[in-house]
Amino acid sequence: MKLTVIGAGFGALTAIRRLRRLRPQAEITLIAPEPTFQYYPSLIWVPAGLRRREDILYDIQPLLKRLDVRFHAGRVTGVSDDGRRVITDGGEVENDGLIVASGGRFLKKLPGIEHAITLCEGIDAAEAIRDRLAAMKGGTIAIGFGGNPKEPAAVRGGPMFELLFGIDRLLRKQGRREQFQLVFFNPSPRPGNRMGESAVDRLLERMQKFDIEARIGARITRFEADRVVTEQGEFEADLILFMPGMTGPAWLENASFPTSPGGLVDADEHTRVKGFERVYVAGDSGSYPAPDWAPKQAHMADLQAAAAAENLVAEIDGQPGDNTFKWELVCVMDMLDRAVLVFRNDKRQWVTPPCRLLHWGKRFFEWWYLRDLRRR
DSSP: OEEEEEOSSHHHHHHHHHHHHHOTTOEEEEEESSSEEEOGGGGGGTTTTSSOHHHHEEEOHHHHHHHTEEEEEOOEEEEEGGGTEEEETTEEEEOSEEEEOOOOEEOOOSTTGGGEEOGGGOHHHHHHHHHHHHHOSSEEEEEEEOOBTTBTTOOOOHHHHHHHHHHHHHHHHTTOGGGEEEEEEESSSSTTGGGOHHHHHHHHHHHHHTTEEEEESSOEEEEETTEEEETTEEEEOSEEEEEOOEEOOGGGGGSOOOBOTTSSEEBOTTSBBTTOTTEEEOGGGEEOSOOTTOOOSHHHHHHHHHHHHHHHHHHHTTSOOOOOOOOOEEEEEEOSSOEEEEEEOSSOEEEOOOBHHHHHHHHHHHHHHHHHHHOO
């Protein structure tokens, strides 16, 4: 039995762990450009110097060796034979079952997007923000995020709120806050509403409390080297930090998988790619039947990957792969030395007050989650 997983992120690593547990004798292959895992939740701490490159990037080869997983180095360029063959720039990989966990990509269609830095593109972006902040003597920092108008769930705003309040806190600790103007911008009049109305209220109240200007409710039309332009006006910016909406991986153009209006792999509630046998998707690559507040975050990728692995093995065994996953938003929104916890599921939603214990809880979870990758 040959099982293949595309990706090296949260969903991919959860998938290979679960597959190995379920099928000790299977031949499992992981496909990615490099055998490297990036712990994206900690990128927010890089600009403040709380984390360095070596705290973010992890060599997954020791883990693959322990799990007896073969690594295929290559960028996926397409999938053929109804999912049974993955084509990469390093060769082709055949499989009896496939899980797509390669993540999405950011929409880069806004004119002038090259003038903005996108934190979740990885450690290089986080270090660029760190260096630009350190070199600035003052000025305006614009921080915002957008979405995919055809895929409401394909948005990632939480890290930008963390970056916004983290930079505010950092500048205050450095005694430099008075030299800077912070501007938050977003096309929605209620930014972050996927977290719930009470969370939005608290975010806007916190912006007002800490003298952060909120320019919301106006569509972003373009960026320039020194300004952000919206339908309702423009404002100058010496540093633009922006998280665009997301779409599916580029190689989907060379695969026959169905796609959602927003360009993601179209899957059912069991993470099965619609119309395909033994092909599943987990994480940011996929579009699933979901509530209107459904988040794109690592926690959901892990839940989807576990369901995908279990259903794939069940399908191969001729059993009904009917495992589903629960939708829940769990966000510890950090502010360098304190944090709030935002939780939402189909029954309840709540937001805690800022708490130092939650900041340390987030750091502890980081240590716990990465412990397996630190083993040699």
